[in-house]
Amino acid sequence: MIPFVKICKLAAAITLALTVSTGAAEAPKRIDVKQFSKKVDDVVVPLPNEVFGALNKLGGVNWKEYVRSSKGSNFTERPRIALLLGTVIADGFIAVQAEDAPTVKDVGQRVLGLAKGIGVGNSITPHAKAITEAADKRNWNNVRQELDRTQNSVQQAMNEVHDEKLSQLVSLGGWLRGTEVLTAVVNKRFSEGGAELLHQPDLLGYFEDRLRAMPEFNLKLLQDIQAALGEVRPLIDVGENRITADSVKRINEITARIDDAILTKSP
Amino acid sequence: MYLFLKQTARFAAWLSIFAGSISVAVASVDDAQSFALQAAEPYVKEGFQVREDFWGGDLGSGEKKAVRQQLFKGNEYWFWLGTEVEKATISVHIYDTEGKLIEQPDSWQKSHFAAAHVIPPTTGSYFIIVSIESSPEERTHWALVYGFR
Numbered sequence: 001m002i003p004f005v006k007i008c009k010l011a012a013a014i015t016l017a018l019t020v021s022t023g024a025a026e027a028p029k030r031i032d033v034k035q036f037s038k039k040v041d042d043v044v045v046p047l048p049n050e051v052f053g054a055l056n057k058l059g060g061v062n063w064k065e066y067v068r069s070s071k072g073s074n075f076t077e078r079p080r081i082a083l084l085l086g087t088v089i090a091d092g093f094i095a096v097q098a099e100d101a102p103t104v105k106d107v108g109q110r111v112l113g114l115a116k117g118i119g120v121g122n123s124i125t126p127h128a129k130a131i132t133e134a135a136d137k138r139n140w141n142n143v144r145q146e147l148d149r150t151q152n153s154v155q156q157a158m159n160e161v162h163d164e165k166l167s168q169l170v171s172l173g174g175w176l177r178g179t180e181v182l183t184a185v186v187n188k189r190f191s192e193g194g195a196e197l198l199h200q201p202d203l204l205g206y207f208e209d210r211l212r213a214m215p216e217f218n219l220k221l222l223q224d225i226q227a228a229l230g231e232v233r234p235l236i237d238v239g240e241n242r243i244t245a246d247s248v249k250r251i252n253e254i255t256a257r258i259d260d261a262i263l264t265k266s267p
Numbered sequence: 268m269y270l271f272l273k274q275t276a277r278f279a280a281w282l283s284i285f286a287g288s289i290s291v292a293v294a295s296v297d298d299a300q301s302f303a304l305q306a307a308e309p310y311v312k313e314g315f316q317v318r319e320d321f322w323g324g325d326l327g328s329g330e331k332k333a334v335r336q337q338l339f340k341g342n343e344y345w346f347w348l349g350t351e352v353e354k355a356t357i358s359v360h361i362y363d364t365e366g367k368l369i370e371q372p373d374s375w376q377k378s379h380f381a382a383a384h385v386i387p388p389t390t391g392s393y394f395i396i397v398s399i400e401s402s403p404e405e406r407t408h409w410a411l412v413y414g415f416r
Contacts, residue, residue, distance in 0.1 A: 027358070027368055029368045030366050030368065031362055032366055033333070033362060033365075033394050043334075043336060043337060043392075044320045044321070044334075044413075046339070047318070049316075050339060050342065050415055053342055053415065054340065054341035057342075144316060145316065148316070148318060148319045149319050152319035152320055155320075196340060197341075199389070199390045199391050202335060202391075202392040
């Protein structure tokens with residue numbers, strides 16, 4: 001016979017378990033999202049490897065083809081350094097996809113140099129070291145995590161000194177390089193699933209808004225990027241329609257042109 | 268002696284209240300973030316990469332906040348919400364741009380933690396609705412982190 005106290009304890013445990021698992025108020029199956037539209041926060045910009053991961057699931061990608069070791073020019077303008085920094089971090093994610101340890105280590109050092117150039121080197125030193133160590137051990141998950149931490153630390157350090165706009169340029173540089181590689185991969189072996197990964201109109205709108213709010217950075221490159229995003233918009237903002245192979249090719253040309261301008265010195 | 272003990276006890280009590288009020292005052296979104304990350308911890312072993320970036324703020328009891336996020340078809344996502352207010356009840360739910368709930372049934376809510384699991388049916392923007400359902404505090408800090416695999 002089970003003692004009464006034991007039954008009470010068992011009942012209490014079951015009640016607690018039920019409370020934990022069903023304590024949540026049922027979420028409405030449908031809501032009117034328009035009521036939230038004015039309260040929408042800034043987007044968190046996806047990391048390049050977020051889209052690369054989705055791309056990988058569509059079929060094997062030879063990431064080695066997309067690894068880049070070009071270091072880019074040395075700039076003194078902080079907005080240019082910020083854009084390049086984002087691009088180089090994206091290159092780090094590509095090198096991780098390709099499991100290319102020497103390039104990953106180069107990227108770590110390059111990021112450190114650029115971060116110093118922009119005055120936030122101190123926050124990056126431990127991450128650069130961790131990237132090198134993880135690459136030596138071929139621990140790719142740790143490298144990915146450290147690249148994310150690197151970008152986050154750079155951006156936090158910038159935000160702390162009220163350089164939020166430079167921080168946004170880091171994200172933009174990474175997004176442009178990520179989009180260039182995404183379109184290169186999809187262009188090589190077109191699939192509707194691959195092209196669908198380009199369906200990012202809100203993110204594009206976010207970058208367009210941010211660029212418009214940077215009139216103080218009187219750089220031709222930023223004007224060129226703004227114009228380029230304007231060219232990309234009709235190609236990806238297609239509503240219910242599919243993004244075509246021609247659009248993918250065109251976006252690749254646009255982003256490759258911009259990426260080249262980010263890397264090289266121009267008047 | 269009794270008087271001394273009584274005064275010491277009063278001083279200690281005052282000190283603890285003072286310290287308590289300081290800890291409440293300095294409680295921040297960072298504290299909420301550490302709870303959100305705590306909720307995410309078990310999922311890292313399942314291969315989820317938890318992003319360093321996060322959303323955060325404070326809300327009154329019964330208030331909601333929407334954040335928008337680009338999700339990619341083919342990936343699987345978890346969003347974890349946390350607050351340092353242990354007696355608060357919070358929730359997070361995910362809707363598509365048409366306002367349709369799209370989270371998986373294993374999404375959960377446990378007191379000052381909540382999580383939503385989503386396998387996006389299409390690539391695009393989604394609404395993540397954060398809510399402080401009840402809280403003893405006037406304003407409750409919250410932080411939302413996410414991971415993908």
